[in-house]
Amino acid sequence: xxxYSGLPVLLFFLIPVAAAAQYDFSGSWAGKLTQNxxxxxxxxxxxxxxxxxxxxxxxRSYVKTGRIHAVMELxxxxxxxxxxxxxxxxxxxxxxxxxxxxxxxxxxxxxxxDGKRQRLEGGWSGTTGSHADxxxxxxxxxxxxxxx
Numbered sequence: 001x002x003x004y005s006g007l008p009v010l011l012f013f014l015i016p017v018a019a020a021a022q023y024d025f026s027g028s029w030a031g032k033l034t035q036n037x038x039x040x041x042x043x044x045x046x047x048x049x050x051x052x053x054x055x056x057x058x059x060r061s062y063v064k065t066g067r068i069h070a071v072m073e074l075x076x077x078x079x080x081x082x083x084x085x086x087x088x089x090x091x092x093x094x095x096x097x098x099x100x101x102x103x104x105x106x107x108x109x110x111x112x113x114d115g116k117r118q119r120l121e122g123g124w125s126g127t128t129g130s131h132a133d134x135x136x137x138x139x140x141x142x143x144x145x146x147x148x
Contacts, residue, residue, distance in 0.1 A: 023111055025084055026052045029120055031141035033063060039135035040100065041065050046139060052078065061088055070094035070102055082111045084120065103134035118143040
């Protein structure tokens with residue numbers, strides 16, 4: 001006589017629940033980046049364009065204040081399903097004054113959900129291309145809804 005085990009059936013039902021709990025950070029996020037006292041300006045427009053494959057993330061960041069702007073390549077990973085750690089690696093396009101240096105940012109953001117609205121919030125630090133420390137700050141972004 002064969003004994004029935006409910007474990008395979010239980011696992012069958014739990015796997016979809018665990019998979020559904022994993023958030024996909026892919027897409028466009030827009031908002032503000034702040035820089036503590038001593039930076040060039042206290043607030044910048046900031047956007048992330050992210051592509052997630054498993055826990056790995058690639059994409060671009062876009063920072064702007066007035067005419068000053070930069071597009072940077074980045075990579076990172078999802079941690080514990082609610083956090084993203086990102087590192088900017090290369091400048092793809094930019095305009096700045098000659099006496100300025102860009103910050104290559106290390107970013108740690110946490111996902112917050114409020115109904116259908118998603119936000120990423122957290123801090124950043126960085127170094128310039130010449131390895132000088134940047135004045136750190138905070139980032140607050142909202143997930144953008146794709147438009148036709």
